[in-house]
Amino acid sequence: MHFFCTDIFQIDGHSGEKITYSELLKKSCWLSEALINSGYGSNVVIAISSKNSLEYFQPVIASLFIGAIIVPLNPDYTNTELNHVLEIFKPKIIFCSPDILHKFMKKKEEMNFIEKIILIDTDESAIGAESLKNFIGGHINGSEKFSVFHTVDTKNQIAFLLCSSGTTGLPKGVMVTHHNLNTVFIQFRDSRIYEQDVTSICVPPFYHAYGLFSTLMGILTSGPTVFLRRFEGKVFLKSIEDYKVNRMYLVPPLLLYLDDCPFLKDYDLSSISEAICAAAPLKESTERTIKERLNLKVIKQAYGLTESTYVAIFNQNDGKEWKPGSCGKILPYMQLAVMDRDTGEFLEPNKTGEICIKGDMIMKGYYDNPKATQNAFTDNGWFLTGDEGYYDEEGYVYITDRIKELLKYKGYQVAPAELEGVLLTHEDIVDCAVIGVPDDKAGELPLAFVVKKKGALLHASDVQNFVQAELSSPKWLRGGVVFLDEIPKSAIGKTPKKQLRCLLENNVVSIENIYKRRELLK
Structure with missing residues (x-):
């Protein structure tokens, strides 16, 4: 460095202090x-x-x-x-x-x-x-x-242990090595993805891989990075104006915030030339409207996982090759394939399957968890992302769905298994299942299907308050609670969550929710 x-x-x-x-x-x-x-x-x-x-x-x-x-x-x-x-x-x-x-x-x-x-x-x-x-x-x-x-030994020496739920289950420790980190620096240097000496603003928290490594990228590009201790709209906009910020590191809910912001016109944002958007998919329609409203030269969508250290797929959107809805092409030192989950065969362009990646940015494995590590890779070393998508003839990648059980609230991972484990410690809950319900601003909201103990007087507010006391904000049941007589199970005892989603979509069940709309995104 x-x-x-x-x-x-x-x-x-917030304070204007510098280092x-x-x-x-x-x-x-x-x-x-x-x-x-x-x-x-x-x-x-x-x-x-x-x-x-x-x-x-x-x-x-x-x-x-x-x-x-x-x-x-x-x-x-x-x-x-x-x-x-x-x-x-x-x-x-x-x-x-x-x-x-x-x-x-x-x-x-x-x-x-x-x-x-x-x-x-x-x-x-x-x-x-x-x-x-x-x-x-x-x-x-x-x-x-x-x-x-x-x-x-940079290949094996662990630099970071980062929290991730992988494709399922409770949070695990992702082993990021010095070699993984060095590859990120070399990759961005060689591909010249980022301009040098520009001022950035990084909203994601530093404990999140996106915020952590985006800030470290500032060392490589030798430009200052403005950060916020907590997100406040007017402080964010004033920082852009005061420090003539050129690049924004954001997640989709914050781009939507900018699109709806009533006092956007009160600030001079003309210095911004690009926005980097990652941690969750950005809809094509959203990308178009925000690019126009903010008069941005480019919105660069990116795709990465904690397990890939940083961004693995990146859309430079230089104006000549702008493909709305795509998260870009696989970056140098990495490989990408799309696999048919039923046959294990790799698919041709425009065929949808599981996105698989391989290369020097992929984690060493899950810390002290060889079984989870083994399950995350194919026999020939491809990392299974748990995301569904395809690539076109020019190599541009499109994410279409999530295979893994995780849901994303404002770019934060939420593992249904973790929520279910907490819910089952409640003395009046005998069974439960958690899914994500789509939300335009947050991405997904956790919702719980709950089976009460016979004769228990349990209300949605009791369940939501219980989770709120046990888990941090992204995991709160903002999607609500649905009470069922029983949770459907497959022949091998698993809960078919698509069946639960169908109950909601077809209005077969009713959602009880104590959260008001204005409280959802706090």
Whole structure:
């Protein structure tokens, strides 16, 4: 990675504070030195849980320098979710922001593998935790000279453990290696997908692979990245105006927000030349209307998975080859095929099947989960994405449906199995099934079919409030609750969820929902 001594790396859109590339490099090296001097080096698992902040990437870069493994965690995880992911990864150090320190202090008491908690985004230490500044100051001598860090086997050395549900089941740890990450940098350099020295704004959170790696791309393209600690429409638009933003990293619901925004005309957005849209499909009609309304030169749709490290399919939409509805072509160092799920044969252009990808960006596997890893690949090494689609004669790829059980709320993965597992812990629920119902603004809303215990007085509000207390916001039952006498099962005991969707589409069942429309997207 190449750092520029005076150029800005990040700008906080809320406060206007900045950090330069040289500051990031120096502080990351100091932190690397402090970690090594504290006995933490190669392969130690380090978690970070925080809202977006100027200090977020110091533990990230420092961990990469010393061969440690960084685990970004959603700061909004509930106690139930934290228990699950911490037991998978078993981090020794946790970097977190002060507002969620109480969560990790409790976990440190319960889990003996957590050795140290370090606070970021504050200079103040706390009982049981010290600030990043104090940790660095207490473990280095203040010298500008740094140790030469040990080299690693980049092909096998894990750089990141990222949370993903894969194609089914509870969240798992995706092993992203240094080689995966290096391939992303080389790929984008060689293909010249991104222009150099442009100002970007990145809305997705840093714990999400999209936000994490899009910001790291700023190092490669040597331009500043504006970020938001939380999404606020007027702050977002003012940041674009004030910092003359050229590129936006967004998800479809935020493009829809811009299309509907009543005060869009109050801001000068003329600096924007392109929008990158990923994490969920963008409808062709939406792409056309937003491109026209914002007077954008281009909307670049992208397709990727946590398991592919970053973007695997990209649509440059340079004006000459713009194909609305397509997420583009497979990128360098990657291969794509479409497979017939019944026969296992690879299909010709314009034939629909499961999208399969292969190449140097594909994860090493799922952490400590060889069975899930085996199920994710074909015998000859193709990764099964769980998405349905096709490619045309020119190689442009179109995603048409999702085979995997996951649903997407505002670009966030929601695993029905996780929701079902939580619902079944309720004393008055004997069976359940969760599906996603389509929503123009959010993508999909989780909806639960529930079988009550005989004689139980259980209402939709009870079920929704129960889930709200156990799981973070994207997993709330915004789609509502449907009560059934029994959940249909196949001959082998599985729930045919297409049959449940048909019940909704044909108005055979009624949805009980306490959420009002204005509350759905909070």
